[in-house]
Amino acid sequence: MDFISILSIFVLACFVGYFVVWSVTPALHTPLMSVTNAISSVIVVGALIAAATAGSPSSKWLGLAAVALASVNIFGGFAVTQRMLSMYKKRERKDG
Amino acid sequence: MGEAAAHAQPAWVLLAYLIAGVCFILALRGLSSPESSRRGNFTGMIGMAIAVVTTLVVHAPRFSGAPDEYLHGSNFDFTTAGEIAIAILLGAGIGLVTARKIQMTAMPQLVAAFHSLVGMAAVLVGAAAYLNPEAFGIAVRVTPIASPSFVNIFPVSRIEMGLGVAIGAITFSGSVIAFLKLNGNMSGKPILLPLRHFINLGTLLAILLLIAYFTQDQSPWVFGVITALSFIIGFLLIIPIGGADMPVVISMLNSYSGWAAAAMGFTLHNSAMIITGALVGSSGAILSYIMCRAMNRSFISVIAGGFGAVASGGEAAAIDRPYKRGSAEDAAFLMAQAEQVIIVPGYGMAVAQAQHAVREMADLLKAKGVTVKYAIHPVAGRMPGHMNVLLAEANVPYDEVFELEDINSEFAQTDVAYVIGANDVTNPAARTDKSSPIYGMPVLDVEKARTCLFVKRSMGGVGYAGIDNELFYRDNTMMLLGDAKKMTEEIVKALG
Numbered sequence: 358m359d360f361i362s363i364l365s366i367f368v369l370a371c372f373v374g375y376f377v378v379w380s381v382t383p384a385l386h387t388p389l390m391s392v393t394n395a396i397s398s399v400i401v402v403g404a405l406i407a408a409a410t411a412g413s414p415s416s417k418w419l420g421l422a423a424v425a426l427a428s429v430n431i432f433g434g435f436a437v438t439q440r441m442l443s444m445y446k447k448r449e450r451k452d453g
Numbered sequence: 454m455g456e457a458a459a460h461a462q463p464a465w466v467l468l469a470y471l472i473a474g475v476c477f478i479l480a481l482r483g484l485s486s487p488e489s490s491r492r493g494n495f496t497g498m499i500g501m502a503i504a505v506v507t508t509l510v511v512h513a514p515r516f517s518g519a520p521d522e523y524l525h526g527s528n529f530d531f532t533t534a535g536e537i538a539i540a541i542l543l544g545a546g547i548g549l550v551t552a553r554k555i556q557m558t559a560m561p562q563l564v565a566a567f568h569s570l571v572g573m574a575a576v577l578v579g580a581a582a583y584l585n586p587e588a589f590g591i592a593v594r595v596t597p598i599a600s601p602s603f604v605n606i607f608p609v610s611r612i613e614m615g616l617g618v619a620i621g622a623i624t625f626s627g628s629v630i631a632f633l634k635l636n637g638n639m640s641g642k643p644i645l646l647p648l649r650h651f652i653n654l655g656t657l658l659a660i661l662l663l664i665a666y667f668t669q670d671q672s673p674w675v676f677g678v679i680t681a682l683s684f685i686i687g688f689l690l691i692i693p694i695g696g697a698d699m700p701v702v703i704s705m706l707n708s709y710s711g712w713a714a715a716a717m718g719f720t721l722h723n724s725a726m727i728i729t730g731a732l733v734g735s736s737g738a739i740l741s742y743i744m745c746r747a748m749n750r751s752f753i754s755v756i757a758g759g760f761g762a763v764a765s766g767g768e769a770a771a772i773d774r775p776y777k778r779g780s781a782e783d784a785a786f787l788m789a790q791a792e793q794v795i796i797v798p799g800y801g802m803a804v805a806q807a808q809h810a811v812r813e814m815a816d817l818l819k820a821k822g823v824t825v826k827y828a829i830h831p832v833a834g835r836m837p838g839h840m841n842v843l844l845a846e847a848n849v850p851y852d853e854v855f856e857l858e859d860i861n862s863e864f865a866q867t868d869v870a871y872v873i874g875a876n877d878v879t880n881p882a883a884r885t886d887k888s889s890p891i892y893g894m895p896v897l898d899v900e901k902a903r904t905c906l907f908v909k910r911s912m913g914g915v916g917y918a919g920i921d922n923e924l925f926y927r928d929n930t931m932m933l934l935g936d937a938k939k940m941t942e943e944i945v946k947a948l949g
Contacts, residue, residue: 358467358722358724360609363718363719363722363724363727366724366727366728367715367718367719367727367730367731370474370478370727370728370730370731370732371731371734371735373478373728373731373732374478374481374731374732374733374734374735374736375735375739377478377481377482377732378481378732378735378736378739378740379739380482380485381481381484381485382484382485382486382487383743383829383831383837383838383841383856384487384829384838384841384851384854384856385484385487385490385838385841386740386743386836386837386838386841387560387564387836387837387838387839387841387842388484388490388494388838388842389481389484389736389740389837389838390564390703390704390707390736390737390740390836390837390838391560391563391564391567392480392481392484392493392494392497393481393707393710393711393732393733393736393737394564394567394568394571394707394710394733395497395501396477396480396497396500396501396729396732396733397571397710397711397713397714397729397730397733398501398570398571398574398714399473399477399500399501399504399714399725399726399729400571400574400575400578400713400714400717400726401504401505401508401574402470402504402505402508402721402723402725402726403578403581403582403589403717403720403721403723403726404574404577404578404581405505405508405509405512405537406508406512406588406589406721407577407578407581407582407585407588407589408514408533408536408537408540409509409512409513409514409530409533409534409537410512410514410585410588411514411515411516411530411533412585412587412588413581413584413585413588415584416580416581416582416584416585416588417533417581417585419577419578419580419581419584420577420578420581421536421537421540422540422577423573423574423577423578423581424537424540424541424544425540425541425543425544426544426570426573426574426577427544427570427571427574428540428541428542428543428544428545428548429544429545429547429548429551429567429570430544430548430567430570430571430574431501431544431545431548432544432545432548432549432552433547433548433549433551433552433563433567434548434552434567435494435497435498435501436548436549436552436553437551437552437555437560437563438494439491439494440552440553441557441560441842441845442487442490442491442494443491444842444845444846444848445487445490445845445851446845446848446850446851447487447850447851447852448850448852448853449850
């Protein structure tokens, strides 16, 4: 991919982000933060490339460290979001 | 031999990363309502799985030699694969245990800690890319005649890498300070260095100039100094910001962690990372904007810091003014007679862990035919939406919980407003007193209710912003002095 196509993806994604985030209900702003935390750890892709590629041992170890850090975030972020979201319940209408 | 050629990836790989990116968009989209949110979160996990598996397949660890073969063949490097598995399992274990054990009141600290990890990961990936640029397809090997060959990183990639590492480092050190402040390891009071604006702007400028210079000279010292200065500026940027502004800071760092991921996505030409980075970056920016608006502060004034440092010089004597004090029985009587009660929770409720007692109280009132609603100010708590999570944890149905704009007009028709652990967000000085530091901030009009019950530990303490509240001395205000949880439990007893 050349720079311009990448830039296009980026700019369009910013607009998508803008509209999607405004539609998030304020009640879910904390889960929004924890889930954005989890997905921004997609940086693990770069960490995996560094860790898996032969050629530079120091690069590999930095990659492995980054894989571990990003994994904490991925698993922790999604799990804590799930935990929070499972607490949101509607009113029970049995008294009706 | 151009840049595009070095980045060539099979079409299915590009497609897989694009699908991962779309999954992340859907994950955020799901958060538009609690019903769809769980599915959304699940979609996010699928997106992450797609991104990780794709990367592992394309970049399966193998001994150098046959770069065009995937997986098959005898050159698969089991040792490295094992090490990667251990790194993932280690991280997964820590992450899952933390996610399960963490108290909901401590969510702001946890989120700050998670931000710091994203920042650090970005720095590490940037450093790895710098040390082994060929692995990332961002360099060409140049072999001049009669001298040893060297690796030349593309100038564009150097800028992207420099920016990614700089933003990552700022996110890391900034989040560490935010974590220490939120966790109480460090005072919430702003720390103001002399000439700090000068130092900060100078450092930022130096970082930008060095990134520009990096395109001309790829020596390690340039990369090292960029990284070091960025760590320092992240630290310097957050220490002058006071505790009251933490909701903005944490949203801002959220945004930074996104831009760091996006910059690394540019370096790696990876669409999943770019889409995610843009999403997270805008998400944090919008949340910062919402928080600033809720405090009537400009983003610049928050960043400049110092809020809450010079609190209420002349108002210290205000404590002697007369006020009405009530007991739990009085409160129970008033609320049981009411038609509608609006509960206004603040961070104090979270600190006292009173949310379960509050819900019990609301249940008893509802059984007596009283309408109970909750009113939440956007900056109640220490991060966006913090109160909503705490109430949800206490099994408060989310359709009884209302945002400021939706409920503020209702106070005038409400019999009792029960303010628990909130202070600044109810302060009428924000509407009337031009000299008040919170002047102009939208507040909940609790004083318009027939009676305002104010649960507070003692008359002496002031809010997070360090200012006195006129409301305490009003005729229709009754102060319930005591621990928020104990007081609410006593009311529950009196109601039962």
